[in-house]
Amino acid sequence: MARAKTWVIVLLVIFGLFLLFTFSFIWALKSSLEATPTVKRNSVLKINLQGHITEKYPENAISKEIESSEMQMFDIYQALRMAKVDDRIRGIYLRISSPGLGWAKAEEIHDLLEKFKQSGKFVIAFLESSNELSYFTALPADEIYLQPHSVAEFNGFATEVPFFKRTLNKLGINPQVENIGKYKSAGDILKRDSMSPAHREATRAILEDVYEAFVTAVVKRKNLQRQNFETLLDKGIYQSEEAFEAGLVDGLKYENEVQDIIKEKIYGAEIDKKVNFIPVQKYARINPKEVGLGRGEKIALVYAIGTIVSGKSEYSPMVGRVMGSQSVVNMLQKASKNRLVKAIIMRVDSPGGSAIASDEIWAEIEKIQKKKPVIVSMSDVAASGGYWISMGSDAIVAQPNTLTGSIGVVGSIFDLSGTYDKIELVWETVKIGSHADIFTDKRPMTPEEWRILKKMIKDTYDTFVQKVAEGRKMSRVEVDKIAQGRVWSGKRAFQLGLVDTLGGLDAAIEIAKQKAGIKKETEVELIAYPKKKSFFESLLSQFNVQVKKYLFHHQRHLALNSFLPDDIRQFIQNSFILRSLSTREILAMEPYIPIIK
Incomplete structure (x- = not known):
């Protein structure tokens, strides 16, 4: 028996060493392929907007490999800044095919392309098919081409909201939900079977703001009469030929034909020449100093992405990216202690989460502000807890269609007694203390509970409102009027005083420079946090469990992404957070962010 155990241990060690060698070899090979790229003259930067677009890869090298199929906004931002001044880059080829991004990210890319064009270089866009989001993103292009025999979905905007009360009741589940705020719809989708008037009002206002931004941009860029374009939007979906006849695109071309047009722009009649298309992810790896950027003062860029929980950030198969308060606080502390860093920008993309964890991040920002300015740059979503962690900063920057606000809280305790009855599972409780089992799911709550x-x-709501009032220099009464759990567009949040400036990361950098006493004309270097761990650090810390866990979970996540509609998938993802925290914490969270179609 002892010899058998010894052999098992020896085999496990050998197997472990084999895996370590295999991973090391793969990583070494991959690292050699990811060396700083050589950029040839007459190159064209290729931005392929397809699939989910995240803000930034996670710090963990293993989980980065899992998410590496996603494009990151950080790459797009860095690449466009560098390409603008890089003489080796002649222009941009923007290829768009069902991108997974919200309207704020689309506005960010739109603005970056407009700034790139100030260099006099070309931007050519190719759309496999089109909807409003894809078309808006491509609008700055000098020429927009649509694939023949495809569809242009210009039919206005809508969002669909699920209500799960009856479904849960059929399963014997009674969601005992309490929320503060007239507009806090977090509980409504669990305890109602239809929209409240307030919920409908807030949702429609968001759609109206997106509609206005889209129509205004198209009419201005294409020199169309607003009334004519609005009539076109109201008629529905168009074939590509109809979109061309309406003057919305510059031509109907297949992708190889668009690439020939780009070749002609660079080489003229020399058709035997080959265009060097360099992908944005690859180009973003060059050192900014190579093109004369990033030589000045340093500004930290701290990423706060995902549903907010206590503890460490991680990747979850059911909820995607999770923002751990401990991880964000650690990043903020590192940036604060770095003497070379003159200011900190926190990039927020979060629907909120735990109120306790949100407050922990807020408290750290309050402390850091005594030494360095902290600016918040909001991405697609910075709602509820996402706004909580933002509200104490020196300034908040949001895109016009960032979804923010949602100053409200929700608490839920699921009563599963009906489910247990259906399966004839009987529980007995022994307790000392009247409320020892207050968070139980075995029975309904009592009136006292x-x-x-x-x-x-x-x-918790009163604390939230008070801290907003202090951070935004408003009275409690003023905050309470615009709080009530309502989600606002960035544009309306700016009008209400919840946001300081409309814009993207560039606007946040300018404010950070001003607050830190850096001259406007001075170039700055961005230091992104989290910094990527080396592969060996990740491997040693997580080798035995995490590799299997991540790969297994990722397969489940892929299945979830592949077969469920976006809105249902989003609800399920956030329901896991609601369920996991429902028995212990009050949530500052908006579990159903409208998906605008």
Whole structure:
């Protein structure tokens, strides 16, 4: 028996060493392929907007490999800044095919392309098919081509909101939900079977703002009469030929034909020449100093992405990226202690989460502000807890269609007694203390327990409102009027005083320079946090469990992404957070962010 155990241990060690060698070899090979690229003269930067676009890869090298199929906004930002001044880059080939991004990211890319064009270089866009989001992103292009016999979905904007009360009831689940705020719809989708008037009002306002931004941009760029274009939008979906006849695109071309047009722009009649298309992910790896950028003062760029929980950031198969308060606080502390860093920009893309974890990040920002300015740059979503972690900064920058606000809280305790009855599972409880089992899912709450839950939620809401009032220099009454759990567009949040400036990362950098006493004309270098761990650091810390866990979970996540509609998938993802925290924490979270179609 002892000899058998010894052999098992020896085999496990050999197998472990084999895996270590294999991973090391793969990583070494991959690293050699990812060396700083050589950029040839007459190159064209290729931006292929397809699939999900994240803000930035996670720090963990292993989980980065899992998410490497996604494009990151950080690459797009860095690449466009460098390409603008890089003489080796002649222009941009923008290829768009069903990109997974929100309207704020689309506005960011749109603005970056407009700034790139100031260099006098060309931007050519190719759309496999088109909808409003894809078309808006491509609008700055000198020429927009649509694939023949495809579809142009210019039919206005809509969002669909699921209500799960009846579904849960059929399963014997009674979601005991309490939320503060007239517009806090987080609980409504669990406890109602239709939209409240307030929920409908807030959702329609978001659609109206997106509609206005889209129509205004198209009419201006294409020199169209607004009334004519609005009539076109109201008629529905168009074939590519109809979109061309309406003057919305410059031609109907297949991708190889578009690439020939780009070749002609560079080489003229020399058709035997080959265009060097360099992907944005590859080009972003060159050192900014190579093109004369990044030589000045340093500004930290701290990423705060995902649903907010206590502890460390991670990747979850059911909820995607999770923002751990401990991880964000650690990044902020590192940036604060770095003497070369003159200011900190926190890039937020989060629907919120744990109120306690959100407050932990808020408190760290309050402390850091005594030494260095902290600016928040909002991406697609910075709602509820996402706004909580932002509100104490020196300045908040949002895109016009960032979804933010949602100053409200929700608490839920799921009563599963009906489910247990259906499967004839009987529980017995032994307790010392009247409320020892207050968070149980084995029975409905008592009136006294409801009173306790409501008080907890009310206290958290009051704290939220008070901190917004202090951070935004408003009265509690003023904040309460615009809080109530309502989600606002960045444009309306700016009008209400919840946001300081409309714009993207560039605007945040300019404010950071001003706050840090850096001259406007001075170039700055961005230091991104989290910094990527080496492969060996990740391997040693997580080798035994995490590799299997990540790969297995990723397969499940891919299945979830492949077979479910976006809105249902999003609800399921956030429901896992609601369920996991429902028995212990009050949430500052908007679990159903409208997906605009």
